[in-house]
Amino acid sequence: MRHFKKTVSTLVAGLLLQASPPLWAEDKAVTGVMVDWPPYFSDKVAEGGIAADIVRQGLQQAGYKLDHQLVPWSQAMKDSRSAKKDLLLGAWHTPERARDYLFSDPYMFNRVVFIKLLGDDYEYYGLASLKGKEVGVLKGYAYNNEFLAAKNFNKSESSSLIVNLRNLLAQRVELTLADEYVARYTISKDIPSYSDQFAFSLNALGEEPLHLAISRKHPEAEQIISAFNRSLKAMRADGRYEELIRKHNL
Numbered sequence: 001m002r003h004f005k006k007t008v009s010t011l012v013a014g015l016l017l018q019a020s021p022p023l024w025a026e027d028k029a030v031t032g033v034m035v036d037w038p039p040y041f042s043d044k045v046a047e048g049g050i051a052a053d054i055v056r057q058g059l060q061q062a063g064y065k066l067d068h069q070l071v072p073w074s075q076a077m078k079d080s081r082s083a084k085k086d087l088l089l090g091a092w093h094t095p096e097r098a099r100d101y102l103f104s105d106p107y108m109f110n111r112v113v114f115i116k117l118l119g120d121d122y123e124y125y126g127l128a129s130l131k132g133k134e135v136g137v138l139k140g141y142a143y144n145n146e147f148l149a150a151k152n153f154n155k156s157e158s159s160s161l162i163v164n165l166r167n168l169l170a171q172r173v174e175l176t177l178a179d180e181y182v183a184r185y186t187i188s189k190d191i192p193s194y195s196d197q198f199a200f201s202l203n204a205l206g207e208e209p210l211h212l213a214i215s216r217k218h219p220e221a222e223q224i225i226s227a228f229n230r231s232l233k234a235m236r237a238d239g240r241y242e243e244l245i246r247k248h249n250l
Helices: 002-019 050-061 073-081 145-149 161-169 180-190 192-197 221-238 240-247
Strands: 028-034 064-070 087-091 101-103 108-117 134-138 154-158 175-179 198-215
Touching (some): 050 108, 073 087, 087 101, 192 198, 221 240
Parallel strands (some): 134 175
16 A cells, blocks of 8 residues: 555656746747837847836736847848748737737837926816917827828927927927837936926827737637736736836836
């Protein structure tokens, strides 16, 4: 009987070891691509950028180790669509892209907000609220069609956000607009001594969810996306997501 119990115990222990991954198992390596886009993705920003940090942490919790490169957008799309690289690290969902990619749940939101001088009580309440305003815009930027078509305010074009911010300081324009995190990063990096002279609208012109994307050709597409979604949900539930956001001080 004693020999029988020992045999059963040995058998059960063996089955448990087979059913569970070893504690020393390494994370599975995955490759990702993205364009240089500070403060979301950049080698010049802490942890590679706020979005890179969120994606890396989410994948790590899901059992994946991310190795990513910053490349031109056309190359990022080409390499990820063909599954030469595993992941496109940041993308907006469109019907056209959905034919080629599976998308994760949104892990961030890109908010295009209005920037004004501190003390200006302006708030954006739709295009009608811009009546008569001089608004600094970026030449060639993909603003929504309604904004581009609106005629009740004047659009003053420039080649860069920093030019628009300087025009605002000089009161050559009354407002400008940009992705909120990009604007905050640009101000802190390029004109930090003026950082206390700007304010941001609470309401956004537009808001685009940012997703992780993976080619439908990838053999583990659904598995990777599902695992990342579970990790993202857990990070939001236990407070780690908010800690990451605060850490980047944007």
